[in-house]
Amino acid sequence: xxxxxxxxxxxxxxxxxxxxTGIRHEAGDRDILAEKLSQRAVERGFDxxxxxxxxxRYDAGAEAExxxxxxxxxxxxxxxxxxxxxxxxxxxxxxxxxLAHAERAGRKARxxxxxxxxxxxxxxxxxxxxxxxxxxxxxxxxxxxSARGLERAREGAFGGRSLRAFPEAMRAAYTSPLPGGRVAxxxxxxxxxQWENVNLVDRSAVAKVGSVDAVVLRNVLIYFGDEAxxxxxxxxxxxxxxxxVLLIGASESLLRFGIFDCEERGGAFFYRRPAS
Ligand SMILES: C[S@@+](CC[C@H](N)C(=O)[O-])C[C@H]1O[C@@H](n2cnc3c(N)ncnc32)[C@H](O)[C@@H]1O
Numbered sequence: 592x593x594x595x596x597x598x599x600x601x602x603x604x605x606x607x608x609x610x611x612t613g614i615r616h617e618a619g620d621r622d623i624l625a626e627k628l629s630q631r632a633v634e635r636g637f638d639x640x641x642x643x644x645x646x647x648r649y650d651a652g653a654e655a656e657x658x659x660x661x662x663x664x665x666x667x668x669x670x671x672x673x674x675x676x677x678x679x680x681x682x683x684x685x686x687x688x689x690l691a692h693a694e695r696a697g698r699k700a701r702x703x704x705x706x707x708x709x710x711x712x713x714x715x716x717x718x719x720x721x722x723x724x725x726x727x728x729x730x731x732x733x734x735x736x737s738a739r740g741l742e743r744a745r746e747g748a749f750g751g752r753s754l755r756a757f758p759e760a761m762r763a764a765y766t767s768p769l770p771g772g773r774v775a776x777x778x779x780x781x782x783x784x785q786w787e788n789v790n791l792v793d794r795s796a797v798a799k800v801g802s803v804d805a806v807v808l809r810n811v812l813i814y815f816g817d818e819a820x821x822x823x824x825x826x827x828x829x830x831x832x833x834x835x836v837l838l839i840g841a842s843e844s845l846l847r848f849g850i851f852d853c854e855e856r857g858g859a860f861f862y863r864r865p866a867s
Pocket of ligand 1 (some may be wrong): 611612613614665666667669670673704706707708709712734735736737738740789790791792808809810811814
């Protein structure tokens with residue numbers, strides 16, 4: 592059963608969560624948040640959510656506790672070949688020019704799936720690149736806030752919900768069957784991806800990823816407050832090489848912040864820093 596969460600404790604706790612993760616809880620989410628916080632608070636021996644808030648804010652182990660709490664707060668819904676057309680536009684229309692640019696500079700192109708949940712999105716990219724003979728020319732970085740999600744991604748085994756849009760014709764090339772209808776993705780593809788634990792609202796963590804030619808950040812900003820969207824947009828703009836692109840989800844927009852211009856390429860919308 593959930594511990595009581597007063598409007599005041601909801602306000603300070605949700606503000607703390609938003610500040611540290613970007614994830615916003617509206618007033619109508621109070622009951623859901625009470626349940627998630629209670630689960631974790633009770634496990635840690637608290638019988639009051641105000642005391643648990645103090646622990647998250649001030650205790651010596653606050654950072655580790657927040658990392659644990661995050662695992663109950665994040666929505667990790669994802670699947671292979673999700674919103675496939677924009678990824679194809681990235682690989683077929685945008686990436687060739689980025690590859691040419693990178694290779695003139697003597698390096699590989701770098702693509703970053705910046706909130707990859709359990710890894711289906713970067714592995715889809717790896718498969719698309721492999722199918723076009725481009726995988727050796729591109730470095731794929733994949734990151735998420737959730738350490739548990741990344742652990743599952745590295746294991747490379749996936750079940751039915753992840754496979755619902757996986758083209759039948761590609762399954763044999765990229766997966767092998769496991770018991771219970773699950774599949775293992777080809778281990779060489781899983782190893783090709785550089786998996787990293789990155790909190791996108793932590794500017795220094797984003798900077799550590801280094802420069803990239805393209806960022807894919809889909810179905811994440813919908814969970815963020817405005818300030819976090821602006822801040823993440825600004826950090827990603829810094830991570831992008833000149834001419835690099837950001838691809839966000841179909842229902843998301845960053846145009847209101849004036850950080851990026853948006854252009855249509857191959858039927859998808861890509862964000863670029865305005866030429867200065
Ligand atoms: C719905 S999933 C999106 C997965 C994938 N991009 C897709 O479109 O299928 C949202 C992901 O955002 C991650 N996330 C939430 N806040 C984050 C933050 N501050 N930094 C990095 N990742 C975050 C969650 O852990 C979750 O895995």
